[in-house]
Amino acid sequence: MINQLKIELSERAEAGLQRQRRLLQSPQSAHLVADGEPLLSFASNDYLGLANHPALIAAFKAAAVEAGVGGGASHLITGHHQFHHQAEQSLADFIGLPAGLLFSTGYMANMGIVAALMGRDDAIFADKLNHASLNDAALLSRATLHRYAHQDLAQLEKLLKQSTAKRKLVVVDAVFSMDGDFALVPELLVLCEQYDAYLLLDDAHGFGVLGKQGRGILDYFNVQSSRVIYMATLGKAAGVAGAFVGADATIIDYLIQSAKTYIYTTASPPALAAALVKSVEVMRTDAERHQHLQSLIHLFKSELKLKKWQLMPSITAIQPVLVGSNQAALNLSQFLLARGILVPAIRPPTVPKDTARLRVSISAAHSVEDVRQLINALHEAEETL
Ligand SMILES: *Cc1c(COP(=O)(O)O)cnc(C)c1O
Numbered sequence: 001m002i003n004q005l006k007i008e009l010s011e012r013a014e015a016g017l018q019r020q021r022r023l024l025q026s027p028q029s030a031h032l033v034a035d036g037e038p039l040l041s042f043a044s045n046d047y048l049g050l051a052n053h054p055a056l057i058a059a060f061k062a063a064a065v066e067a068g069v070g071g072g073a074s075h076l077i078t079g080h081h082q083f084h085h086q087a088e089q090s091l092a093d094f095i096g097l098p099a100g101l102l103f104s105t106g107y108m109a110n111m112g113i114v115a116a117l118m119g120r121d122d123a124i125f126a127d128k129l130n131h132a133s134l135n136d137a138a139l140l141s142r143a144t145l146h147r148y149a150h151q152d153l154a155q156l157e158k159l160l161k162q163s164t165a166k167r168k169l170v171v172v173d174a175v176f177s178m179d180g181d182f183a184l185v186p187e188l189l190v191l192c193e194q195y196d197a198y199l200l201l202d203d204a205h206g207f208g209v210l211g212k213q214g215r216g217i218l219d220y221f222n223v224q225s226s227r228v229i230y231m232a233t234l235g236k237a238a239g240v241a242g243a244f245v246g247a248d249a250t251i252i253d254y255l256i257q258s259a260k261t262y263i264y265t266t267a268s269p270p271a272l273a274a275a276l277v278k279s280v281e282v283m284r285t286d287a288e289r290h291q292h293l294q295s296l297i298h299l300f301k302s303e304l305k306l307k308k309w310q311l312m313p314s315i316t317a318i319q320p321v322l323v324g325s326n327q328a329a330l331n332l333s334q335f336l337l338a339r340g341i342l343v344p345a346i347r348p349p350t351v352p353k354d355t356a357r358l359r360v361s362i363s364a365a366h367s368v369e370d371v372r373q374l375i376n377a378l379h380e381a382e383e384t385l
Contacts, residue, residue: 016326016330017347022034022035023035027051027052028044028046028051028052029041029046029049029051029052029365030049030363030365030366030367030370031370032342034342037340038340039337039340039341039342040340040341040342040370040373040374041341041342042341042342042343042360042361042362042363042366042374043342043343043344043359043361044361044363045204045205045235045236045237045361046236046237046239046363046365047205047208047209047236047237047293047317047361047362047363047364048208048209048214048237048238048239048282048283048289048290048293048363048364048365049239049289049363049364049365049366050208050237050238050239050240050279050282051239051240052239052365053239053279053282055278055281055282056239056240056275056278056279056282057275058278059274059275059277059278060271060272060274060275060278061271062274063083063270063271063273063274063275064269064271067081067083067269067270067271067274068270069269069271070266070269071266071267071268071269071270072266072267073266073267074263074264074265074266074267075256075262075263075267076256076263079266079267080267081267081270081273082270083270083271083273083274083277084102084267084268084270084273086273086274086277087102087244087273087274087276087277087280088100088101088102088244090276090277090280090281091232091244091246091276091280092244092246094213094215094280094283094284095207095215095216095218095219095230095232095244095246096215096218096219096224097218097230097246097247098246098247098248098249098252099246099247099248099249099251099252099253100244100245100246100247100252101244101245101246101252101255101256101259101262102242102243102244102245102268102273102276103242103243103244103245103259103261103262104241104242104243104261104265104267104268105233105235105241105242105243106133106202106204106231106233106234106235106242106243107133107136108243108261108262108265109231109233109243109244109245109261110131110133110134110136110137110200110202110231111133111136111137111140111260111261112255112259112260112261112262113137113200113229113231113245113255113259114134114137114138114140114141114143114169114171114200115137115140115141115259115260115261116254116255116258116259116260117141117167117169117198117229117251117254117255118138118141118142118143118167118169119141119142119143119167120142120143121143121165121166121167122141122143122144122165122166122167122168122169123143123144123145123146123163123165123167123168123169124138124141124143124144124145124146124168124169124170124171125146125147125148125156125159125160125163125168125169125170125171125197126138126145126146126147126148126170126171126172127147127148127150127151127171127172127173127176127183128147128148128149128150129150129173129176129178129179130171130172130173130202131173131177131202131204133202134171134173134200134202137171138171143165143169144165146159146163150176150179151181151183151184153184153187153188153191156170156188156191157191157195160191160194160195160197161195163195167198168195168196168197168198169197169198169199169200170188170191170192170197170198170199170200171199171200171202172188172199172200172201172202173202173204173205174201174202174203174204174205174206174210174216174217175203175204175205175206175209175210175217175316175318176205177204177205177318178318178320178346178350178351178357178359179312179314179318179320180205180312180313180314180315180316180317180318180319180320181312181313181314181316182206182210182217182220182315182316183201183217185199185201185217185218185221185223186221186223189223189225189227189228192225192227193227197227198227198228198229199225199227199228199229200229200231201217201218201228201229201230201231202231202233203216203217203218203230203231203232204231204232204233204236205236205237205316205317205318206220206232206316207232207233207236207237207238207244208236208237208238208283208290209237209293209316209317210316213283213284213287213290214237214283214290216230216232218230226248228247229245229246229247229251230245230246230247231243231244231245231246232244232246234276234279237317238276238279238280238283239275239279240272240275240276240279241268241272242268242272242273242276289364290364292364293317293362293363293364296362296363296364296366296368296371297315297316297317297319297362299368299371299372300319300360300362300371300374300375301319303372303375304375304378304379305379306321306378306382307382308382309321309322309323309324309332309382310322312357317361317362317363318359318360318361319360319361319362320346320357320358320359320360321357321358321360321378322355322357323345323356323357323358324354324355324356325354325356326345326347326348326356328356328385329345329346329347329356329357329358330345330347330356331385332345332358332381332385333345333358335377335381335384335385336358336374336377336378336381339377341373341374341377343358343359343360343374344358344359345357345358346358346359360374
C-alpha cells in the first residue's frame with residue numbers, strides 16, 4: 001500500500017494539487033503570523049472575530065479551573081456537564097428553537113443526524129454544492145441519495161414527486177461555503193410540506209452572520225417549522241468549537257437515543273461549552289460587532305470595481321472573486337501574498353471546473369482600513385496580471 005500511496009502523492013504534486021499546511025504562530029485573527037510572516041488574513045471563518053475575544057478566553061479559563069480540562073466520558077455516561085446543558089439551552093433560546101443538542105463537531109453532527117433519522121427505505125435530496133459532511137452522512141445512512149443541480153428547486157420538486165421512499169429528507173447548506181449564496185428556505189419548506197419531507201439546514205456560515213444579532217438563516221427568513229432540523233457549527237462565527245442541532249423536542253430526544261456520533265464519543269471539554277455560553281452572550285449584547293461585519297461586507301461590495309474578474313453575488317461574509325482558470329487564481333493569490341494579504345485560491349474539485357476563485361472571507365475583526373487595503377490590492381492586481 002505505501003508504494004501506491006507514494007505514487008498517488010507524487011501524481012498529485014505534479015498536477016499542482018498538493019496541499020500545504022501553514023504553521024500558525026498567533027491566535028486566529030485578522031492580523032496573524034503564519035510561517036514566520038505577519039499577514040492580513042481574509043482566510044478564516046471567524047466571522048465575528050470571537051475566536052480570540054477576551055471575554056471568551058476569560059470564560060474558558062475560569063471554566064477550566066472549575067470543571068477541569070477533559071470531558072472524561074460520553075454524554076450518556078458521566079460526561080454531560082452542566083456547562084453543556086447551559087450551552088444547549090442558550091443556543092436554542094437565541095436561535096428560537098424548541099430543543100437543542102451539542103455535538104463535538106459539525107462533521108459529526110451531520111453524520112449523526114442523517115444516519116440516525118434515515119435508513120435503507122428512505123431518500124435524501126441534496127444540493128450538488130453541499131458540504132462534504134452531508135454527502136458522507138447520506139452514504140453512511142444507506143438511504144438513496146438524489147443530488148440536484150445547485151439551487152434548482154424545479155429539479156428537486158421532480159425528484160420529490162417521483163420518490164416512493166418511506167421518509168424523505170432535503171439537506172442543504174444554508175449558506176454555500178464556496179459561493180456565499182444562501183438556500184431559499186421558504187420555498188424549500190413549501191416543497192417539504194407538499195411532499196411530506198423534512199429539511200436539514202446546515203447553517204455553518206449563516207449562524208452569527210445572517211439575521212438579527214446573527215441568529216442565523218431561520219431568523220433571516222423569519223420562518224419556524226417543525227419540519228426543520230437546524231445545524232450550526234460553533235467553530236466559525238461563534239469562535240469556539242462544536243456544533244448545535246436544534247429541532248422539535250421529539251427529534252432531539254430521538255437523536256440523544258440513537259445518533260452514534262453523539263453516543264459513542266467522549267463529551268467535549270466542558271470549558272468549551274462555557275465559552276459558547278459567553279459567545280452567545282456577546283452576540284446578544286454586542287450589537288456593534290455584528291453591525292461592523294455588515295458594514296464591512298457592504299464596503300467591500302460597493303467599493304470593489306472589477307473588470308476582468310467577477311465578485312459573486314453574496315450578502316454573507318463569504319465574498320468570492322471568480323477568476324476562472326486554476327493558474328489565474330493561483331497567480332492572484334500569490335500577488336496578494338507578496339503584499340502581505342492572505343486570501344486562499346479555491347480550485348477544483350472543491351469548486352466546479354473553470355470556476356477557480358479567491359474566497360475572501362470578511363470578519364468583524366477587520367478594520368475599514370484592512371478591507372480597503374484588500375480592495376486596492378485587487379484593483380492593482382487587475383491592472384498588473
Ligand atoms: C465547516 C463546515 C462543517 C463542519 O463543521 P466542523 O465543526 O468544522 O466539523 C459542516 N458543514 C459546513 C457547511 C461547513 O462549512
